[in-house]
Amino acid sequence: MMARLVQVEGLTKVYGKVRALDGVTFDVEAGEWIAMMGPSGSGKTTLINILGGLDTPTSGRAVVDGVDVARFDEAGLTRYRAEKVGFVFQQFHLVPYLTAIENVMLAQYFHSTTDENEAKKALERVGLGDRLTHVPAQLSGGEQQRVAVARSLINHPKLLLADEPTGNLDETNEQIVIDLLRELHVEGHTILMVTHDPSIGRLADRRIDLAHGRLQQIITISAEN
Numbered sequence: 001m002m003a004r005l006v007q008v009e010g011l012t013k014v015y016g017k018v019r020a021l022d023g024v025t026f027d028v029e030a031g032e033w034i035a036m037m038g039p040s041g042s043g044k045t046t047l048i049n050i051l052g053g054l055d056t057p058t059s060g061r062a063v064v065d066g067v068d069v070a071r072f073d074e075a076g077l078t079r080y081r082a083e084k085v086g087f088v089f090q091q092f093h094l095v096p097y098l099t100a101i102e103n104v105m106l107a108q109y110f111h112s113t114t115d116e117n118e119a120k121k122a123l124e125r126v127g128l129g130d131r132l133t134h135v136p137a138q139l140s141g142g143e144q145q146r147v148a149v150a151r152s153l154i155n156h157p158k159l160l161l162a163d164e165p166t167g168n169l170d171e172t173n174e175q176i177v178i179d180l181l182r183e184l185h186v187e188g189h190t191i192l193m194v195t196h197d198p199s200i201g202r203l204a205d206r207r208i209d210l211a212h213g214r215l216q217q218i219i220t221i222s223a224e225n
Contacts, residue, residue: 142173
C-alpha cells in the first residue's frame with residue numbers, strides 16, 4: 001500500500017475578490033502520476049504554485065511529505081523548494097549565458113554544493129550527454145525543456161511539478177518529453193502535471209478536474225497504456 005505524499009485539505013486562495021481556489025481537497029500517493037485539467041482560470045497553476053512553495057494559501061492545508069507548506073517562512077520555503085520539489089514549466093526558465101550543465105548545477109547552489117558529475121549524469125539521463133557545453137540558444141525547444149527536466153531532478157525531489165511542460169513544443173519534441181515523463185513515472189517518481197491536452201491526461205493514473213477554483217471530479221484512468 002502506497003503512502004500519501006500530498007494532502008490538500010480545504011485549500012483556498014483569494015486574490016482581492018477572486019477566489020482562485022475554493023475549498024479544494026484531494027490526496028496524492030507516492031509514485032502516482034496526476035493530471036490536473038480544467039479551463040483557463042480554473043486554479044490549476046495557483047494550486048501548483050502553492051504545492052511548490054511559490055505562493056501561499058489563504059486558508060486550508062497543503063501538506064507535502066509530512067510538512068505543511070503554508071507554515072514556512074521565506075527561508076523555509078526556499079529550503080523546501082530546493083529539497084522537496086522539482087519544477088518543469090511551459091517556459092523553460094534557463095539562464096541564457098549558462099551552458100546546459102551549468103543550468104542544471106544552478107539548482108544545486110541552494111544546497112551550497114555542486115556536483116558536476118551528477119549534473120552530467122542528469123543530462124545523460126534525458127539524452128543530452130552530447131550537449132553539456134551548449135548554451136540555450138544553441139539548443140532546440142525540446143532540448144531546452146529536457147535541460148529543465150534534468151535540473152528538476154538533480155536534487156532528487158519527492159514531488160515533480162509540471163505546468164504545461166509540452167505547451168511550447170512541436171509534436172516531435174512533445175513526444176520526447178512525454179516519453180521521458182513516462183519513464184520517470186515507471187521509475188517511481190511522483191508527478192503532478194497541469195495539461196490542457198486530453199491525450200496527455202490519459203497517460204496519468206488519475207485526473208483531477210478543476211473549474212472556477214473548485215474540484216469538479218477525480219477520475220481513475222484505466223491502465224490501458
